[in-house]
Amino acid sequence: MAFREYTIGARMFGIAFGTSMFITLYMPASDMRNVSVTETGLHRQLGFGRVGGFSYEDPFLQGKAKPLTVGITKDPKTGAGIEVTRAYVYHAGVPFPNGIRHPIILGDKPTAKSLTLGKIEQADDTKGAVFVVREIDEGGETIPYIENVTATRGWTPDAVMKVASNENTFQIGKGKIMFIREGCWWCHTLLPEQTQDWQYFGAPPMLGDFNGESPTAFGSDRKAPDLTHVGSRNSSREWMIMHFFNPRLVQPHSIMPRYDYLWGEKDANGNAINFDQWRTEYNQYVANARVYPPEVPVPATDSEAHALIDFVLNLK
Amino acid sequence: MIKYLFAKNEDIPPGSAAIFFGFSSILWFIVGTGLGSFNAAKLAFPDFVTGIEMLSFGHMRQVHVLAVILGWISMAFAMAMMYITPALGNTRLWSEKLGIWNCFIWNLGLGLGLTLLWFGMSSGREYSDMIWPIDLAIIFGILTPLCLNVVMTIKTRRTQGIYTTNWFFGAATFMVIVVFTVGNSPEFFQLTGLTEAYLTWWFAHNVLGLWITPVAAAISYYIVPKVTGNPLYSHRIGHLHFWSVVVFYSTPAAHHLMSAPLPEWLKSFASVEGVLILVPAIAFVSNLLLTMSGKWKMFVENVEIKFTITGVLMAIPLNMQGGFQQTRAINWYIHGTGWIVAHAHLALLGFSTFLEAAAVYYGLQTLLRRKLYSLALANFHFWMLLVGFTTYWISMTIAGLIQGAGKIYEVPYIDVVIAEHPYMIARWVGGTMVFLGNCVWLFNMWKTMRQGTLIPAGRLPHELAYER
Numbered sequence: 001m002a003f004r005e006y007t008i009g010a011r012m013f014g015i016a017f018g019t020s021m022f023i024t025l026y027m028p029a030s031d032m033r034n035v036s037v038t039e040t041g042l043h044r045q046l047g048f049g050r051v052g053g054f055s056y057e058d059p060f061l062q063g064k065a066k067p068l069t070v071g072i073t074k075d076p077k078t079g080a081g082i083e084v085t086r087a088y089v090y091h092a093g094v095p096f097p098n099g100i101r102h103p104i105i106l107g108d109k110p111t112a113k114s115l116t117l118g119k120i121e122q123a124d125d126t127k128g129a130v131f132v133v134r135e136i137d138e139g140g141e142t143i144p145y146i147e148n149v150t151a152t153r154g155w156t157p158d159a160v161m162k163v164a165s166n167e168n169t170f171q172i173g174k175g176k177i178m179f180i181r182e183g184c185w186w187c188h189t190l191l192p193e194q195t196q197d198w199q200y201f202g203a204p205p206m207l208g209d210f211n212g213e214s215p216t217a218f219g220s221d222r223k224a225p226d227l228t229h230v231g232s233r234n235s236s237r238e239w240m241i242m243h244f245f246n247p248r249l250v251q252p253h254s255i256m257p258r259y260d261y262l263w264g265e266k267d268a269n270g271n272a273i274n275f276d277q278w279r280t281e282y283n284q285y286v287a288n289a290r291v292y293p294p295e296v297p298v299p300a301t302d303s304e305a306h307a308l309i310d311f312v313l314n315l316k
Numbered sequence: 317m318i319k320y321l322f323a324k325n326e327d328i329p330p331g332s333a334a335i336f337f338g339f340s341s342i343l344w345f346i347v348g349t350g351l352g353s354f355n356a357a358k359l360a361f362p363d364f365v366t367g368i369e370m371l372s373f374g375h376m377r378q379v380h381v382l383a384v385i386l387g388w389i390s391m392a393f394a395m396a397m398m399y400i401t402p403a404l405g406n407t408r409l410w411s412e413k414l415g416i417w418n419c420f421i422w423n424l425g426l427g428l429g430l431t432l433l434w435f436g437m438s439s440g441r442e443y444s445d446m447i448w449p450i451d452l453a454i455i456f457g458i459l460t461p462l463c464l465n466v467v468m469t470i471k472t473r474r475t476q477g478i479y480t481t482n483w484f485f486g487a488a489t490f491m492v493i494v495v496f497t498v499g500n501s502p503e504f505f506q507l508t509g510l511t512e513a514y515l516t517w518w519f520a521h522n523v524l525g526l527w528i529t530p531v532a533a534a535i536s537y538y539i540v541p542k543v544t545g546n547p548l549y550s551h552r553i554g555h556l557h558f559w560s561v562v563v564f565y566s567t568p569a570a571h572h573l574m575s576a577p578l579p580e581w582l583k584s585f586a587s588v589e590g591v592l593i594l595v596p597a598i599a600f601v602s603n604l605l606l607t608m609s610g611k612w613k614m615f616v617e618n619v620e621i622k623f624t625i626t627g628v629l630m631a632i633p634l635n636m637q638g639g640f641q642q643t644r645a646i647n648w649y650i651h652g653t654g655w656i657v658a659h660a661h662l663a664l665l666g667f668s669t670f671l672e673a674a675a676v677y678y679g680l681q682t683l684l685r686r687k688l689y690s691l692a693l694a695n696f697h698f699w700m701l702l703v704g705f706t707t708y709w710i711s712m713t714i715a716g717l718i719q720g721a722g723k724i725y726e727v728p729y730i731d732v733v734i735a736e737h738p739y740m741i742a743r744w745v746g747g748t749m750v751f752l753g754n755c756v757w758l759f760n761m762w763k764t765m766r767q768g769t770l771i772p773a774g775r776l777p778h779e780l781a782y783e784r
Contacts, residue, residue, distance in 0.1 A: 006478065013487060013562065017494075020566040023585070024518065025498065028570070031579050032510050041509075051506070053440035054447040061436050098508045105508065180440035183374020193723060194575040194648050200726045207577045210509040214502060215440035218513060218576060222652040222719070223359070225729040248363075253734050255362040261369045275367065 036107030037099070037211040039144040042133045045097040045212035046088040046146065047314065049173040052180050052215050057095060061181040063307055065094050066173030069314070070164035076155045079163075085132055087149065087164075089157045092128040099146060099212040100131070106146075106211055109138075113145035122151040130155045166301065175311025178304050180217060182259065188227045189219035190315075202229030224256065231316040240309045245296045246282065262305035267297035321420060325413040330402075331683035333415025337395035338680045340423055341672070342758050344387025349751040351380035356744035360737070370434065378445045379434050384664060385443075385528070386426055386454070392672035393531045394418065397466050397485050399679045400538050404482050405473025410465050418461045425453045439503050441512075443520040448503040455496050463489035480554040484534030487562070491526040495519060510578060517572035524663060525565035525593075532627070532668040533557070533600050535675045539624045540607050543678070543778050544614055549606035557599040564592040571642035575651060583644075590642040597635035604628045618778055619694045620678045626702065627670030634662045649724065654736070655716025658709045665705050665750065673701070673757075680761055681777035686768030691782035693760040700753025707746030715739040 049066045057065035068089040075082050090096060100120050103111045113136060114120045123129040129150040135142050149155040161169075179185065192201045205228065210216050234240075239250060244262065247254035260275060267273050281294040299305035317336050320328050357364050358373045365371050402409045409415055429450040438445045446454070466489045470482050478486075499519025502512040541548050548554065570578055570586035605628065608614075614621040637659050640646055650656065681688055688694060715736045722732035771777055 012559075016559065016562045017491065017566065020563060021494075021498075024567050024569055028514060028579065028582050029511055031582070032514070035510065045508075053503075054437055059437065061438065098506060180438060181374075181436035182372070183377055185440075186374055186377045189652060191576055193651055197723055204575070205577055207510070209577070210513065212508050214506065214508040214512045215516070216509065216513040217440050218573070220442055220572070220652060221654075221657055223654075224733075251730060253730050255359060255733055255737075255740070257358065257362060257372050257374065258366050259372075260367060261372075279367070 033105070034107065035208050035211060037105075037110050037144065038206050038208040039133060039135060040206070040209045041211045041213070042099065042106075042110070042144050042146055043086070044209065045099050046131050046133065047170075047172040048097065048176050048213060049090075050095040050097050050101075052176045052213070052217070055095075057093075058177065061177050063171070063174030063177040063304065066171065066177065067094055068161070069170040069172045069310075070160060071168035072160060072163050074163045075153075076159035076163045077153060087155070087160055088131045089160050090123075090125065090129050090131070091157050092126060094125065094128065096123065096125050096129075097212050098214070107208065109141075109143045110145045113143050114147075118145050118147040119151040120146050120148045123148045128157040130157055130160050170310040170314055171307035172311050172314050174304075174307035175309070175314075178262065178308040179311055180215065182262070182308070184227075184308075185217040185219040186221065187219075187223040187256070188225065189222045190216070190226070190228050191218040192226050192228055197226065201226040202232065227312065227315055229316060231313045235313060237309060237313060240312060241298060241305075242296050244305055244309065246293075249293055249296070259305065259308070262303065262308060263297060263299050264303045264305075266300055268300050269298070270300075271297075273297050317416065317420060320413070320416045323413070325411060328412040328416065330408050330412060331399060333409065333412055333419055334395050334398035334679060335683050336416065336419045337391050337398060337422075338676050338683075339761070340419060341388050341391035341395055341676060342754070342761060344383055344391060344426070345669075346751065346754045346758060348380055348384035348388050349747065349754055351376055351383060353744065353748040353751045355380055356740070356747045360740040360744045369436075375434055375436060378438065378442075379430050381443070382433065382445065383426075383430055385523070387430075389528055389532075389664065389668060389672060391419075391422065392676055393527075393535075394422070394462055395679055396531070396535050396538075396672070396675040397462070397489070399683055400535070400675070401466050401469045401482055401485055404479045404538070405469060405475055407469065407472055407474050410468035410472055414461055414465050418458065418465065421457045421461075425450070425457055429453070439500075441502070441516040441519075443523065444500055444503075444516060448500060451496065451500040451503065455493060459489070459493050459496060463493055479537075480548065480551070480558070481534040481538045483554075483558050484530045484537070484561075487558070488527055488531045488534070491562075491566075492523065495522040495526055499523070510576070513573060513576060514570065514578060514582075518569040521569040521572060522566060525561070528664070528668050529565065530558075530561050532671040533631075535671045536604055536624045536628055539620055539671075539674050539678055540604055540628075542776075543618060543620050543624075544608060544611040546607050546609065546611055549603050549609075553599050553603040557596045557603065560592070560596040560599065564589055564595055568593070568642065571647070574642070574644065574647045587643050587647075591639050594635055594639045597631060597639070601628055601631050601635075619688065619691065619698070620674045620778060622698060623670045623674035623677065626698075627667050627674070630662060630666040630670065634659070634667045637662065649720045650716055653716035653719035653723070654712040654714075654739070655720065658712035658716060661705065661712070662709055665701075666709065669701070669705075673697075676761075678777065680764065681768070681771070684765050684768070685771045686764050687771055687777055687780045688782065689760055689763035689768045690784040692784060693756055697753045697757045697760065700749045700756070704746045704749030704753065707749065708743050709746075711739040711742035711746065715743075 047069050070087050072085050099106050132147050132149050134147045135144050192198050192204050242249045244259045246258045247256040278294050284290045285293040355376055398415050429446050437447050466485050470486050502515050568586040568590035570582045571590045615625050718735050719732055
């Protein structure tokens with residue numbers, strides 16, 4: 001038997017469902033695409049790289065093909081001193097974030113400035129490029145934009161890495177991958193609530209803080225402090241190292257899992273980490289058989305723990 | 317199952333696909349609740365199983381959620397559709413072979429997808445965590461064949477009209493394809509920023525609103541009249557339910573992001589539409605409860621009705637919470653707390669699971685032509701589910717209120733963690749009860765298949781007396 005007698009019903013269904021999709025998809029999407037990016041939004045996407053989840057370059061979420069964030073005080077080309085500048089280094093083959101690939105998502109004015117002053121369309125991900133965030137005052141308005149300093153000043157990725165010290169090189173993009181893969185966001189939100197929360201965890205984000213970022217990983221089920229501005233509250237790398245290795249070392253009542261497995265096999269000095277021994281000694285400490293807990297190994301620069309701590313410390 | 321994959325359609329006994337789906341769904345329910353119990357243990361005792369990446373909370377939480385939604389709930393739905401849709405059309409399933417393949421690919425794809433997710437291959441988006449190749453496999457390998465089979469069965473029916481249940485089945489199988497396609501588009505097309513955040517929650521909201529809620533309700537529209545023998549109280553209230561689901565339940569997605577910097581008009585619109593969810597909810601609950609009139613003793617005596625009506629009654633607190641907790645007046649207090657976790661379990665483990673369990677209990681007896689092996693074990697299952705869930709719900713609601721208070725009074729977060737500890741233990745106990753109840757359920761259904769009393773031709777399972 002055919003649907004004949006249900007023709008009217010089927011059409012009504014089409015109209016009802018179609019209207020709903022129009023209101024909940026088309027209208028918000030066309031509204032949100034007019035959002036103009038903020039300076040924070042530019043820093044976020046340049047630091048994180050293209051995608052923070054599964055991608056061709058990094059199918060197993062190991063943090064491959066991600067940009068480096070460096071703070072430099074010397075002009076890599078001339079060697080002259082400059083004020084502290086945060087540069088985002090994309091080595092050859094590292095995919096650019098969406099703001100570079102599709103500048104239209106940055107909003108009208110930042111797009112125009114990034115193209116004219118920033119020359120971002122000259123960036124080529126097969127050769128690599130370096131980006132910085134700039135601001136320009138125009139008509140009483142501050143417009144943030146991206147500058148492709150490889151094109152405007154000849155700062156190549158290699159030259160920038162030469163003037164950057166180890167302490168000022170951060171693997172924020174790789175760290176965000178760890179944040180996603182290890183499920184940090186199942187408990188730590190990246191979005192303060194609309195309450196007095198703002199006084200405790202800092203200012204809420206602005207409309208344009210997320211253009212170009214994916215996934216945003218706001219989190220929904222908060223079982224732990226909000227991390228939107230955690231780097232401003234606590235900037236101690238030593239504290240973070242102890243906390244990630246075993247949270248109960250610094251906060252006896254914490255229910256956070258131990259992330260000691262992100263240390264890999266060797267510590268920063270190249271010595272093998274003996275996890276079994278560490279746990280045995282820690283258990284003795286818990287049982288009051290030792291006065292002090294065992295020393296926490298410092299993670300190697302290429303370890304996953306190091307990158308994750310870079311990410312967390314840079315949530316300012 | 318394997319031998320039917322390559323058999324001719326005519327040679328496959330009718331109902332085979334539904335039977336395979338039924339047992340698969342119970343197995344996934346055990347897997348999903350087992351993972352849930354394990355995860356809850358970690359929240360209560362953080363040093364329980366530690367140092368192994370694959371067994372850390374962050375790797376397992378999403379596997380629990382998706383095993384329950386796509387394994388248990390959705391497969392129980394497929395099971396219900398594959399025997400209820402033909403029964404209501406006085407016909408056979410359009411293609412039993414497609415159903416068998418559907419079940420086979422579903423188990424395979426879900427197993428693969430969850431394994432990858434477990435290893436950390438995630439899109440980083442809640443509820444749509446699966447990576448996009450798996451999303452495509454779900455859309456084209458799982459949902460589309462299901463939709464095709466259901467719609468074609470309705471089309472080839474041998475009855476005059478289409479019964480309420482089948483409106484919901486046909487529409488929901490179509491809408492869930494749209495929801496999966498649009499909801500995962502940020503991954504397909506690399507959408508970013510607030511659009512990505514909004515679409516993540518658009519998906520999460522609509523997979524509940526246009527798939528789980530209407531299909532679960534549709535099951536009760538079948539079970540209650542069928543088992544009690546009463547006709548549905550009102551066809552027209554059924555219409556009201558159906559149309560208000562399509563119009564109201566599909567629109568409030570933004571109320572999940574009330575604290576995010578989305579356009580204000582969108583949040584206000586979503587909030588108002590969110591309250592209107594009470595329209596389909598009240599239509600549904602009143603219609604089903606009025607259908608029970610004169611047969612309320614079956615609520616105690618009959619297992620299928622006991623499960624169904626418990627699920628229907630849970631829709632009352634569920635929608636009262638759901639309608640109002642998303643308004644700005646309340647949302648600011650409870651958003652992001654355990655209250656929401658309790659609410660999500662009220663929807664999936666309370667309301668919907670009880671309805672699906674009824675469908676699987678009734679369906680497997682009907683299709684296997686075997687009376688339920690043991691009433692005592694079924695009652696044990698019911699009470700383990702109900703008490704376990706209630707323990708979970710109450711403890712998480714209290715924990716949520718503590719978190720809410722901590723949030724507005726600026727209590728140091730660690731004090732909230734300390735205050736929540738007893739409720740985390742209670743949640744683990746409740747979840748473990750559900751898991752154990754399900755193991756007993758699988759045993760009971762297996763025994764039913766092997767040793768249940770044969771049901772004579774022309775009789776329905778609930779007409780026979782229980783023997784154990």
